[in-house]
Amino acid sequence: MSEIREYIGIILIVIGLGFDFLGVLGLVRLPDVYNRLQAATKCVTFGSAGILLGVFVLQGLNSFGFKALLGIVFIFLTSPVAAHAISQAAHRARIPLSKKTVIDQYEEDKELKEGNNVSS
Amino acid sequence: MKIFRWIIGLLILGCLFYLNFFYYEAPFLLKLVNVILFCSLFVLYRVIFGPSPADRIVAVDIFGILIIGLLAILSIIYDEGFLMDIGLIWALLSFVASLAFAKILQGRSLDE
Amino acid sequence: MNVKIKSRLVVFVLSVLVWCALVDVSHIQEVIVGIIVAIFVSLFAGRFLIQEKGVKNIPKRFIKAIVYLFKFIWEMIKANFHVAYIVIHPLCPINPGIVKVRTDLKKDFSLTLLANSITLTPGTLTVDINDEKSELYIHCITVPSTSVDENSKAIVGKFEGLLKEVFE
Numbered sequence: 001m002s003e004i005r006e007y008i009g010i011i012l013i014v015i016g017l018g019f020d021f022l023g024v025l026g027l028v029r030l031p032d033v034y035n036r037l038q039a040a041t042k043c044v045t046f047g048s049a050g051i052l053l054g055v056f057v058l059q060g061l062n063s064f065g066f067k068a069l070l071g072i073v074f075i076f077l078t079s080p081v082a083a084h085a086i087s088q089a090a091h092r093a094r095i096p097l098s099k100k101t102v103i104d105q106y107e108e109d110k111e112l113k114e115g116n117n118v119s120s
Numbered sequence: 121m122k123i124f125r126w127i128i129g130l131l132i133l134g135c136l137f138y139l140n141f142f143y144y145e146a147p148f149l150l151k152l153v154n155v156i157l158f159c160s161l162f163v164l165y166r167v168i169f170g171p172s173p174a175d176r177i178v179a180v181d182i183f184g185i186l187i188i189g190l191l192a193i194l195s196i197i198y199d200e201g202f203l204m205d206i207g208l209i210w211a212l213l214s215f216v217a218s219l220a221f222a223k224i225l226q227g228r229s230l231d232e
Numbered sequence: 233m234n235v236k237i238k239s240r241l242v243v244f245v246l247s248v249l250v251w252c253a254l255v256d257v258s259h260i261q262e263v264i265v266g267i268i269v270a271i272f273v274s275l276f277a278g279r280f281l282i283q284e285k286g287v288k289n290i291p292k293r294f295i296k297a298i299v300y301l302f303k304f305i306w307e308m309i310k311a312n313f314h315v316a317y318i319v320i321h322p323l324c325p326i327n328p329g330i331v332k333v334r335t336d337l338k339k340d341f342s343l344t345l346l347a348n349s350i351t352l353t354p355g356t357l358t359v360d361i362n363d364e365k366s367e368l369y370i371h372c373i374t375v376p377s378t379s380v381d382e383n384s385k386a387i388v389g390k391f392e393g394l395l396k397e398v399f400e
Contacts, residue, residue, distance in 0.1 A: 019312055019316070022315070022316045022319050022320070023315070023319075025319050026315060026318070026319040029319060029324060030318075030319070030324060030326070031324075031326075032328075034328065034330075034357065034359075034371045035326060035328055035373060037357060038315070038355070038356075038357045038371070038373060039315050039318070039319060041351065041352075041357070042308075042311050042312060042315050042352060043312055043315055043316070045352065046308060046309075046312045063253065063254055063255060063256060066253040066254055067254060070250070070254070076352075077348075080347070080348040080351035080352055080358075081348070083351055083357060084347065084351060084357075084358050084359070087357060087358075087359045087371065088359055088360050091330075091359055091360070097328070097330075098328065100326060100327065100328060101328050101329055101330075102327055102328070102329040102375050103329040103330065103331065103375060103378055104329060104330045105330055105331055105332040105369065106330045106332070106359060106360065106369040107330070109332070109362070109369075
């Protein structure tokens with residue numbers, strides 16, 4: 001029984017590592033800040049959650065395992081907020097989007113608002 | 121040209137995968153730790169050569185989340201509970217740090 | 233009962249339970265230190281958890297919240313395979329852009345949950361919200377269309393109904 005538990009834990013850790021690696025590869029390959037932020041935030045959050053779930057399965061219901069569960073809840077609550085703050089700051093600091101970008105309705109609305117402020 | 125570069129990258133990654141998992145003799149979990157160290161090399165590439173400041177901030181934020189996984193695997197290998205505590209506190213500090221970096225990038229003061 | 237006192241009691245009980253899960257319970261002094269820490273936490277930060285009274289239909293809302301959790305996990309697994317496909321593909325088939333969507337949610341808490349869910353689901357990332365809290369700006373890896381209504385139905389519609397039933 002305990003061998004099956006160990007196998008499940010190791011498999012969860014390996015899946016999490018695979019997604020970590022793919023997320024970091026996206027951080028290197030994709031063209032601009034926003035696309036990098038998307039790939040890295042999704043894949044690295046999911047991968048680290050998989051690793052922590054594997055640690056919880058390997059350790060069982062003691063204080064060690066509960067710390068791993070607390071870590072999962074914590075990274076699921078914090079990493080989207082950090083991604084949101086960084087992307088908003090980058091757009092307000094005028095960091096350019098990549099050349100493949102099709103449409104930017106946020107920029108249009110900002111220019112509209114600034115124009116109204118100047119005219120009034 | 122792009123496909124040529126892709127094939128060269130695939131060959132290099134395949135060689136490193138073979139060396140890590142079939143040539144290098146160590147316990148299996150230590151090989152997994154090597155994978156995370158390799159990922160952090162990629163993140164450091166983005167920190168050093170990132171074309172804009174926002175790229176560097178993204179890389180530092182991602183690095184903080186990777187470290188939690190690294191410390192979790194290390195705490196399994198050495199069977200020590202305190203490494204998990206270090207991981208939780210590292211995650212909290214990296215979250216606060218990336219929020220502060222975002223505010224600095226935007227040009228606002230920190231106590232808004 | 234006053235809402236603030238109720239919120240502080242809930243925070244106190246929750247923090248004592250979390251402390252007892254994290255430490256070795258067989259020593260009595262660990263539990264005493266945990267109760268002292270929980271008293272300070274509930275005094276300083278306890279009044280932010282519950283901010284309204286008279287919530288009805290609690291069992292139904294609880295079931296809906298569990299349905300929402302499973303749907304969210306399923307969407308997140310789909311999102312990861314989508315990103316993995318784009319990263320592995322030799323040409324990186326992306327078509328990025330920032331689009332605007334409308335939402336009907338009013339409370340801050342449910343808007344935060346909606347933005348976090350959008351960030352962790354396939355190909356989308358919340359960038360900003362406008363001043364009237366009625367429109368979200370979303371960065372997409374592959375832009376579905378350019379009209380606001382179609383984008384609202386495609387991106388926000390998956391979660392908005394469930395969140396409205398749970399929190400409002």
